[in-house]
Amino acid sequence: MNKYDELIIKYFDEQLSVDERKEFEHELEINAELKDAFKNYKKVNERFSTKDFLLTNQDYFNEIVSRFRQKLDKESYVSPVRKIGFTFAAILLIISSYLLFQNYFFNQGVTNYSIESITDNLSEKEMNELADYISDDFWNPISGGEKLPILEETDLSLEGVIANVSIEEGVKILSDYQINDLYSLANEDELEIAYNEILQKGFIKEVIK
């Protein structure tokens, strides 16, 4: 870290006052060390300030709204029952992800896992990575302050997950979520597969009773 770093970045970020800016530019002319450090930052500024590189195909932008309108029309035909099915599918995909993620750290035949047991075994670097990748809002709505159902076996297939989550647990999880948030978590193919699995298990019939 160079002693001039902060000053140079502030200069490019236009965070210096008029007087400070003048003083900086004067110093730049007479101070070789500052000049040298400045050269490297100038490259960053040049690389990222080129606005004319966005020569894009305008057809794409011209079609965005009409594509959105088509999607909107299509969405209005999704029946409520199907939405509930998709929601359950999304929940199960999240749970699958959680379980698969656990397995990433512990694949040595351990049968009972908890978030604490994962974090206790991580290095500080891994903890930071984990915190960066997974936000609180990913875990909290699912657990609602409680732990997720712990599976006794490491059956991580979709069928396995469905078999291990009771309808009551599913409904409880569902109540903690915004339907649209869940709906956007998985792509249509994934939801379709999960939806079919759920239909076979009779989840929807139980929910809409």
Place this chain on the structure above:
Amino acid sequence: MFEYRMTEIKNDQKLVKEFISGNESAFNRLAKRYQEKIYWHARRMTGNHLDADDIVQQVLLVMYKKLKTFNFDSSIYTWIYKITSTRSLNLIKRNKLRSFISIDNIIETRVTAKEDIISDLETKERLEKVERLLQRISPKQREVFIFRKFDELSYEEISGITGKSIGALKANYFHAFNKLKELIKNE
């Protein structure tokens, strides 16, 4: 700049009011006004066209559904940036998680996707270089850097969007700039 932004805010408010009163084409005009901003913010955050395209559609959907309850506490553009920012960060997290647990090869698919909106080879290469560099800094630093450098928002505006303190944003920007300097130096 200030006057220009004030005029934009007033125009936005007019369109929102028209849309609320049932004029669907007002929404189209609002969407057209912001679609490129949404796309490019998302594109720089995610580093690819397909994810950016997904985010544009998601943001438009949220706008369409929530505009009717918009209470004008903030300006429309900061609200739209807030949705775009949240959706971009969520998608980045989701992709990271997927790459961890290998549900599918989404990252690979996205990177190798041929579909793009830039046909000019030179432009494409330049953009790819920028995208590659941006992907090597953390999402939090990347976000502030993009808001400042490309979206030209003030720290106050970014703070309103992200809910982070100005001090924290400046620190993130500093680290982003510094890291990019090192990356470019070592190219």
